[in-house]
Amino acid sequence: MDSSEPIEAISAVTLLTVDMAASVSFYAMLGFRVVAGGPDAEFTTLRAGGSVVVPNFVNLQLDRAHDPTGPIWGRVIFWVADVDAVHARALAAGFEPAAMPADAPWGERYFHVRDPDGHELSFARPL
Numbered sequence: 001m002d003s004s005e006p007i008e009a010i011s012a013v014t015l016l017t018v019d020m021a022a023s024v025s026f027y028a029m030l031g032f033r034v035v036a037g038g039p040d041a042e043f044t045t046l047r048a049g050g051s052v053v054v055p056n057f058v059n060l061q062l063d064r065a066h067d068p069t070g071p072i073w074g075r076v077i078f079w080v081a082d083v084d085a086v087h088a089r090a091l092a093a094g095f096e097p098a099a100m101p102a103d104a105p106w107g108e109r110y111f112h113v114r115d116p117d118g119h120e121l122s123f124a125r126p127l
Helices: 020-029 083-092
Strands: 012-017 033-036 043-050 055-062 075-079 108-114 120-126
Touching (some): 020 033, 043 075, 083 108, 083 120
Parallel strands (some): 012 055, 075 120
Antiparallel strands (some): 033 043, 108 120
């Protein structure tokens, strides 16, 4: 990495949830590992790959006033080893991805799925 770039990596993304138990279950079914908190917590941290030096986390913060039917803030994109395997895992868990995995013209294989609070997640891998 160029030493002139002060930003090294994204450490974590924090998403609001109105139902911590449903959100923790959703992420666990897709392969995220809870490292702090859990279904009954106000705040949960899940490991999303990374390394010992630069871990990547998804944080879930309980916010009972959040409106899951309102507009979403955007999308989180996770690179995974096998897009089709994660898609199959999502289907097996009863989730409804937006479409089958596809090869995109920008050079990634990907698919999208929404979490219980409407946040869009994309699982991708460079082709």
